[in-house]
Amino acid sequence: MGGVVDGGMARRFWIKFRNESVFAIYSPFVICLASGVLDSDSFLYFVSQDVHFLKAFAQAYELAEEYADDDEDKIAIRELRKGVLKKLKVHDTLVREWGFELPKESTLDNAAVNYTDFLLATASGKVEGEKFPGKIATPFEKTKLAAYTLGAIAPCMRLYAFISKEIQALLDPDDSDHIYKKYIDSLSSQKFEAAALQIEDLLDKLSISLTGEELEVIEKLYHQAMKLEVDFFSAQPNVQQTIAPFSRAHDPREHNLTIFSDFDMTFTAIDSSALLAEIAIMTAPKADLNGCETHLARMSSVDLRTTWSILSSQYTEEYEQCIESILPSETAEGFNYEGLCKALEQLSHFEKAANSRVIQSGVLKGLNLEDIKRAGEHLILQEGCRGFFQEIVKDEHWKTDVHVLSYCWCGDLIRSAFLSDLNVLNVHSNELDYKESITTGEIIKKVESPMEKLQAFNDVLKGCSNDGKHLTIYIGGSVGDLLCLLKADVGIVIGSSSSLRRLGDQFGISFVPLFSGLVKKQRELKEGGGSSNWKGLSGILYTVSSWAEIHAFILGS
Ligand SMILES: *[C@@H]1O[C@H](CO)[C@@H](O)[C@H](O)[C@H]1NC(C)=O
Ligand SMILES: *[C@@H]1O[C@H](CO)[C@@H](O)[C@H](O)[C@H]1NC(C)=O
Numbered sequence: 001m002g003g004v005v006d007g008g009m010a011r012r013f014w015i016k017f018r019n020e021s022v023f024a025i026y027s028p029f030v031i032c033l034a035s036g037v038l039d040s041d042s043f044l045y046f047v048s049q050d051v052h053f054l055k056a057f058a059q060a061y062e063l064a065e066e067y068a069d070d071d072e073d074k075i076a077i078r079e080l081r082k083g084v085l086k087k088l089k090v091h092d093t094l095v096r097e098w099g100f101e102l103p104k105e106s107t108l109d110n111a112a113v114n115y116t117d118f119l120l121a122t123a124s125g126k127v128e129g130e131k132f133p134g135k136i137a138t139p140f141e142k143t144k145l146a147a148y149t150l151g152a153i154a155p156c157m158r159l160y161a162f163i164s165k166e167i168q169a170l171l172d173p174d175d176s177d178h179i180y181k182k183y184i185d186s187l188s189s190q191k192f193e194a195a196a197l198q199i200e201d202l203l204d205k206l207s208i209s210l211t212g213e214e215l216e217v218i219e220k221l222y223h224q225a226m227k228l229e230v231d232f233f234s235a236q237p238n239v240q241q242t243i244a245p246f247s248r249a250h251d252p253r254e255h256n257l258t259i260f261s262d263f264d265m266t267f268t269a270i271d272s273s274a275l276l277a278e279i280a281i282m283t284a285p286k287a288d289l290n291g292c293e294t295h296l297a298r299m300s301s302v303d304l305r306t307t308w309s310i311l312s313s314q315y316t317e318e319y320e321q322c323i324e325s326i327l328p329s330e331t332a333e334g335f336n337y338e339g340l341c342k343a344l345e346q347l348s349h350f351e352k353a354a355n356s357r358v359i360q361s362g363v364l365k366g367l368n369l370e371d372i373k374r375a376g377e378h379l380i381l382q383e384g385c386r387g388f389f390q391e392i393v394k395d396e397h398w399k400t401d402v403h404v405l406s407y408c409w410c411g412d413l414i415r416s417a418f419l420s421d422l423n424v425l426n427v428h429s430n431e432l433d434y435k436e437s438i439t440t441g442e443i444i445k446k447v448e449s450p451m452e453k454l455q456a457f458n459d460v461l462k463g464c465s466n467d468g469k470h471l472t473i474y475i476g477g478s479v480g481d482l483l484c485l486l487k488a489d490v491g492i493v494i495g496s497s498s499s500l501r502r503l504g505d506q507f508g509i510s511f512v513p514l515f516s517g518l519v520k521k522q523r524e525l526k527e528g529g530g531s532s533n534w535k536g537l538s539g540i541l542y543t544v545s546s547w548a549e550i551h552a553f554i555l556g557s
Contacts, residue, residue, distance in 0.1 A: 009207055009215070010154050010200035013222045019384060019548035020226050021159055024233035025166055025515055026552035028242035034167040034515075035522040036178040040100060042239050043180065047095055048106035049232075054088045056116035057081075057153060060123040064149040067142035068206070076202050077146070083195065098183040111235040115156070115228040122221055123149040144214055147206035151218040154203050155226040157196040163233075164188040170516050234557040243521045245556030246473075246490075252397045255471050256464070259392065259554075260457060260484060262476035263406035263414055263429070265495055269380050272408040273358075277308040279371050280363055298366035307361050315354050322350045323479070323499045332508035335539030337486065340507040341451075344483065348449030351407070351480075355430075355448055358409075365441030369412060369434060376416030382494075384547030386422070391555055393424050403428060403460050405453050407480055409443050428456045454483040471534065475550060479503060489534040491541040492550060504541065514542040514549055 024030060029046065032038035061081035068074045087094075095102050121127075125145055164187030171181060186192065207218060243249055250257070264272050284301040299307065326343035358364060392400050406429040408414055414427045433442035447456055457474070464470040474481065474488035477495030482503065485491030493500065493511065504511060512520075517540070524533070544550055 008204040022548040023552045023557040024230045027233045028239040029236035034519045037526045049112040057084045063123040064146040067146040069139045069143045111232040122152045150203040151221040152225040161196045246554045258401045260474040335508040344450040367439040369437040373416040376413045379417040388551040457484045493543045510540045
């Protein structure tokens with residue numbers, strides 16, 4: 001995003017609430033705008049709301065200027081207000097320059113009103129949890145209100161700047177067919193960025209003398225403003241048929257949907273094998289005190305730590321070597337699924353050998369099922385992941401099946417992570433072997449390799465219609481997921497596995513950022529007469545950097 005002073009409060013808030021902005025980016029309105037196929041009535045409805053926003057800004061600045069104590073601040077706010085008034089004056093001309101003519105009458109948008117009402121309430125001191133009975137008394141309290149007001153404006157400007165830059169990055173500079181190019185250029189201009197920055201700098205400056213509690217109020221106002229702005233984008237009426245949200249673009253009466261996801265590092269923030277090793281080490285006896293051997297005798301925690309460390313570095317090293325050895329020296333001309341399958345068969349041998357080594361080492365011996373379950377229940381999942389699945393399994397219309405496919409050694413660990421609220425998720429993984437709730441050190445092998453993951457994927461879909469009516473989405477991030485990612489109608493890559501990217505590149509897979517993929521598909525949707533055409537084995541995988549993107553794409557806001 002650039003620009004905003006490092007460590008400044010405005011920047012901190014923007015980063016903190018960045019995931020919300022994703023819902024604006026993936027809104028039908030923005031996708032259609034970006035792809036250039038938005039119908040001009042929808043566009044004009046949208047830009048005609050600018051007038052209401054600008055009027056509210058002007059009013060809010062007027063109040064803020066009065067509140068500000070410092071002359072320099074007063075001047076800065078006055079300049080901002082002047083800028084807004086000037087924009088109001090030339091708004092019609094601007095729209096004409098972008099190539100459109102505003103209608104004489106404009107309807108006031110409900111979501112726009114929600115934001116402007118909130119802004120003006122804030123600017124007149126009606127802030128939740130704050131008391132300004134009657135007239136605001138001290139100059140100090142007034143300064144605080146100026147900061148609150150700026151806090152409710154800053155995210156709005158930043159969001160527009162951010163969205164337009166995301167769109168502009170996808171535009172061909174020479175594309176004269178894109179009818180919204182001039183509009184997007186103006187929003188992503190240096191001038192617009194400078195204005196957004198100016199507001200953020202001023203917000204930072206006005207907040208310097210505030211207490212922790214008051215800063216929390218600003219954070220809440222910033223967040224609320226951001227949400228209302230995102231709502232404004234999401235709730236744009238009458239936007240034509242869109243590719244997203246996926247669940248709205250398809251009719252549950254005509255389609256079934258199955259979602260598959262990997263577990264380690266896709267759901268979780270840490271690797272489950274490391275977690276199991278940690279449980280083993282934490283619960284092991286400190287040392288072999290009496291040397292008494294039973295059939296479940298355990299290694300001491302010191303020995304376990306050493307053994308685990310050797311095993312895991314050997315795995316990492318040999319994994320890299322294995323990937324090197326299966327990478328073809330020449331990049332494929334096109335998507336080469338067969339070649340990839342052959343290469344991954346060699347990786348399968350390696351994965352199986354690695355698991356056998358773990359069994360033989362005895363590190364998985366003597367773990368208590370209760371300890372494993374407790375660790376599972378406390379497992380920290382990736383931000384936004386739980387919320388997404390909670391919503392998708394709740395959805396009455398879609399009745400989506402969700403399957404978790406994992407190399408994890410212990411299905412109980414996964415199931416206990418889902419116990420509280422996601423127990424409807426189907427788990428396909430290996431299992432640890434127990435004797436009276438204590439692990440024997442054996443793994444009951446089910447899903448050890450890319451081939452076996454694909455097998456599990458195919459097994460789930462056995463008997464499902466093959467007529468394009470059964471849609472599949474696979475979300476994963478490791479080489480083990482590649483075949484399933486490719487086989488699914490929509491393969492979404494999360495995380496940043498470099499081996500996955502390298503293998504993919506060599507076998508002719510295209511990695512496309514999801515938003516840009518959707519913008520392209522939206523264009524094709526128009527050209528292709530309205531059918532969205534998600535199909536497996538296309539050789540295209542979509543990349544995302546957060547679960548918020550997946551949520552926004554599939555369910556919308
Ligand atoms: C405006 O706010 C009201 C009250 O919070 C809410 O019910 C409504 O859905 C909002 N309208 C839009 C279009 O977001
Ligand atoms: C969806 O799945 C249900 C249950 O398996 C089946 O009865 C129905 O025919 C499927 N619908 C479509 C459109 O394939």
